Amino acid sequence: MYQPTAYCLLLRRTLRELASALLPMGKKKGKHKKAKTKTTFLGILVAVVLCTMLAYLSGCSEQPTHTELERLRQEAIAENYQIAALHEKQQAKPNWQFTVHGRTALGQPIPLSWSKVKTLAMTSVWTTDPHHTSDSQAIFHFRGVAVSTLLDEFGVAPNVKDITFVAYDAYRSTVTLNDVRQYPIILALERNHKKISRSDGGPLYLVFPQTKFPQLRQKYFDRFWVFYITDMVVGTEPIQLQVGKQILDAAAISKLPHITIEETVGYRIGWPANKVKLYGVRLSDVLDAAELKLSRRSVVIVRGKAPIDRSRANPIRLEAADLKRCDILLATHWGDEQMPIPASMGGPMTLAFSSACQTPSDARRWVTFVEELEVTQ
Structure with a gap:
């Protein structure tokens, strides 16, 4: 042997x-x-x-x-x-995060595991797809989670009128609560029994049953069909801004000096093309309220809700010198009537720049759904 x-x-x-x-x-x-x-x-x-x-x-x-x-x-x-x-x-296992925010019964962010999303994906829709341009009449079978199912699961606070969907790249789309309740609008996981790839708008794709309900075609045309959704906002969230280790709410923000600027905004979608008035607080005053001191070498990192605005590899960076030379503010209201900025426009808080601060490459810095500020040296 x-x-x-x-x-x-x-x-x-x-x-x-x-x-x-x-x-x-x-x-x-x-x-x-x-x-x-x-x-x-x-x-x-x-x-x-x-x-x-x-x-x-x-x-x-x-x-x-x-x-x-x-x-x-x-x-x-x-x-x-x-x-x-x-x-x-x-x-x-898709490396994908989906979170429900806003005015739900819990009133706090609700992250859903992918297994939970798949469990809720019980609704099928047969419809054309406006992004399938090679054959605009082709009918596809989509399977996914009905938005109404998510609302039934987590509840809706009184007076909520709309639901906003946020994509990985900070794109967003807003649908009325009535339409979500009336029609089987879904977050699709599958197209024709196959997972929707990232290159095709997956793994979560907002789909409207426009073939069965043609009235939706006019109201929610192609730009409302959102690719790679990461977040759903019920109504508009209350202000909760993390600044260093502190959380500043609307009451704390209201105590700070407020300023007004009138600019052509750099937000991607949902704002007027002409100049608008923005009301808010200077970023420097917010940092002072949180007792965060800036040196000449300090950098302020601004993070929003969308993953692209939370990137650790390529963050939104503001130099300390920029905050001193011009007005950079966190806007909370807009327009002549000083209306609160809703989720449909990226609210309740957005990052805005006076003309003295802007450069042609600044588009990415107009962050919506601002949630966090961090100071690094």
Whole structure:
């Protein structure tokens, strides 16, 4: 019976690792599958031969038998498929966050796991898709979560009139509460029984049943069909601004000096194209209220609700010198009548710049749904 020495045991372990490395990490599809399998098998045989030769040349006096080699190969295959199965399982889980905010029964953000979203996805809609331009008459089957289901699940506070959906890139769309209750408007996970890829607007895509209810086609045309949704806002949230370690609410903000600017705004959607009046508080006064002091090298990081506005790799940065030379404010009201900024316009709080602060590359800095300020050195 084959009894390996410690050195041979090491070679055997190396053999198993080599064999596992030469196997494919997952099942391949397509016409080249058999060719790839043959190539992989030949690679394993080459590894076996090489390890056997190395063992012989290194003085390992007792060589494994063909039966032992076959057993080691089968062990490597089994381990590889276990790793491949785990890898595929992890890949199948979308790295996606969806959160319900605003005036729900809980009154605080409600993050939903992907498994919870899938559990709620019980509604089907057959409709055309205005973004499918190659065939505007094609009917698609969408499966997803009815927005009304989410409202039933988490409740709606009195006097709420609309629901706003926010995308990964800070795009947004607002639908009336009445329409959400009346029609099966859904957050779609699947199109024609397949997951909606990121390149096609997934994994969550706002869909309107415009074929069955053609009246929706005029009211909610293509720009309302939002790709890659990450957040849903019920009504408009109360002001809750995190500044360093403190939370400032509307009462705290109202105690600060208020200023007015009149500018053409840089927000992406939902605002007038001409100049509008914005009312709010200077960013520097907010930092002072939170007792955050700025040095010449300080940088203020501004974070909004949308993931693109919370990016750690590419944050919204404001230099301390900018705050001193011009008016940068957190706007809470707008227009001649000083109306509160609603969620449909990115409220309750947005970042705004006076003309002295603006440059042609400033569009991204007009942040909506401002939620957090951080000072770094």
